[in-house]
Amino acid sequence: MKDLESKEKCTFYEPIKRNKMDFFRQELDFGDPKQKVLKEDCQLFSTLFISCQSRECDLQEFFRHENQSFPAALSDSGKLHTCQKSQLAAIFEDLVTLPDTEPKADGIIIDGSALINSLPPRTSKTFDEYAALDVLPTIQVYSSKYKRTDILFDVYRKASLKAETRLRRGLGARCRVTDNGKVPRNWRSFLRENDNKTELFNFLADKIVRMHTPNTVIVTKEEDTELGLEKLWIAFGQGRNLRWIPIHELSLSVGPEKTRGILFFHAFTGCDVVSAFREKGKKSAWQTWDVCTEASDVFMKLSKYPPTVEDGDLQVLEKFVITMYDRSSTAAGIDDARLDMFARKQKPYEAIPPTRAALIQHAKHAAYQAGCIWGQATVCQMETKSPADWGWTKQGDLWQIFWTVLPPIAQSCQQLTKCGCKTECSGRCKCYRFGLPCTALCNCKCAD
Numbered sequence: 001m002k003d004l005e006s007k008e009k010c011t012f013y014e015p016i017k018r019n020k021m022d023f024f025r026q027e028l029d030f031g032d033p034k035q036k037v038l039k040e041d042c043q044l045f046s047t048l049f050i051s052c053q054s055r056e057c058d059l060q061e062f063f064r065h066e067n068q069s070f071p072a073a074l075s076d077s078g079k080l081h082t083c084q085k086s087q088l089a090a091i092f093e094d095l096v097t098l099p100d101t102e103p104k105a106d107g108i109i110i111d112g113s114a115l116i117n118s119l120p121p122r123t124s125k126t127f128d129e130y131a132a133l134d135v136l137p138t139i140q141v142y143s144s145k146y147k148r149t150d151i152l153f154d155v156y157r158k159a160s161l162k163a164e165t166r167l168r169r170g171l172g173a174r175c176r177v178t179d180n181g182k183v184p185r186n187w188r189s190f191l192r193e194n195d196n197k198t199e200l201f202n203f204l205a206d207k208i209v210r211m212h213t214p215n216t217v218i219v220t221k222e223e224d225t226e227l228g229l230e231k232l233w234i235a236f237g238q239g240r241n242l243r244w245i246p247i248h249e250l251s252l253s254v255g256p257e258k259t260r261g262i263l264f265f266h267a268f269t270g271c272d273v274v275s276a277f278r279e280k281g282k283k284s285a286w287q288t289w290d291v292c293t294e295a296s297d298v299f300m301k302l303s304k305y306p307p308t309v310e311d312g313d314l315q316v317l318e319k320f321v322i323t324m325y326d327r328s329s330t331a332a333g334i335d336d337a338r339l340d341m342f343a344r345k346q347k348p349y350e351a352i353p354p355t356r357a358a359l360i361q362h363a364k365h366a367a368y369q370a371g372c373i374w375g376q377a378t379v380c381q382m383e384t385k386s387p388a389d390w391g392w393t394k395q396g397d398l399w400q401i402f403w404t405v406l407p408p409i410a411q412s413c414q415q416l417t418k419c420g421c422k423t424e425c426s427g428r429c430k431c432y433r434f435g436l437p438c439t440a441l442c443n444c445k446c447a448d
């Protein structure tokens, strides 16, 4: 497409029934100011699409590219597009019977970060008091109830892929954690700062280790624990919403394939470090898996360490995503599906799937998180793989998402040339030089 003459012939489409007015008639809800960029994105795409039709232009090539350097289906202005992760828990809860009372168990594993979040200082004035009055008594209770209590504290590194997600939550003020240090009034804001959390977790871990407890208490800082388990429950939610999800029953209910493929499924459909598909929540993805059972093999493969994303896997993932967006689609590839959904089915631009090129990067992101990270969760010494090989690039000490190897449409397509002529379009006019008629994209008067 860069060089039309070098091509024998392009695939031309009859101008598709969608016209300029359609785009302005569309009532899209962009009330949220954050959506403004997306709106502009959609309008630009629509305009490009129109210009593409008034000139001889390969629409199939056009749909192989994203509108921007990031895919609209997976990104919010170049940042991660997030979804409600807890939807997955809601799906699972429908598949099993939840007990009304707490199930009997020998051991408990506590997410230290969640515990501290739910335990703001009550009357404590200093961190020493906070440990003594709020945290240690809570752990005492667990330890008298369970034979073994594991407390897991996250460790926060700047170069972590989660850094972006955490950054979005906003930075709180830095506050030193010492015995006599005053506990901050705003607990949430204090916990937003990673350095505060790291210091607090280390501080508490030291106190917990020195505590006298009825049964075993194990504090873990970043290493993983491996347990041989007969039954596994996850306590989910807080207070009145607290419920116990029987994982052992759940895995029986969904079957071995989904159990083994769930890690990749979860990452691929959106988690803390991998984007979600715009307007496609966990629920529609889960329903897609029910009809697109051939995806199970790939999901299982990419949930294990070490994952490898091969061409065949990508074809399956393409099919899965196409099905998720349009059950009735017969398109062979996702780029054709984009064209079909946008042009013939008249879907708005933000409601069509990403390009194949963007999907490849997305699959790598998900395979990294699922296979390389979660897939090694029960391994004592994890083998580390660099995110650089899995669709991230390092800028400074932060990892940034790499979205696609293909340039945005406007950069790659000569047919999208526009001019800004004030007088006649001739001589130095770019459109004129390429032998292209002016379009609505031009600032000149020719197209009026």
Ligand SMILES: [Zn+2]
Pocket (backbone or CB within 6 Å): 419, 420, 421, 424, 425, 426, 429, 430, 431, 432, 438, 442, 444
């Ligand atoms: Zn011109």
Ligand SMILES: [Zn+2]
Pocket (backbone or CB within 6 Å): 417, 418, 419, 420, 425, 431, 432, 437, 438, 439, 442, 443, 444
């Ligand atoms: Zn022009």
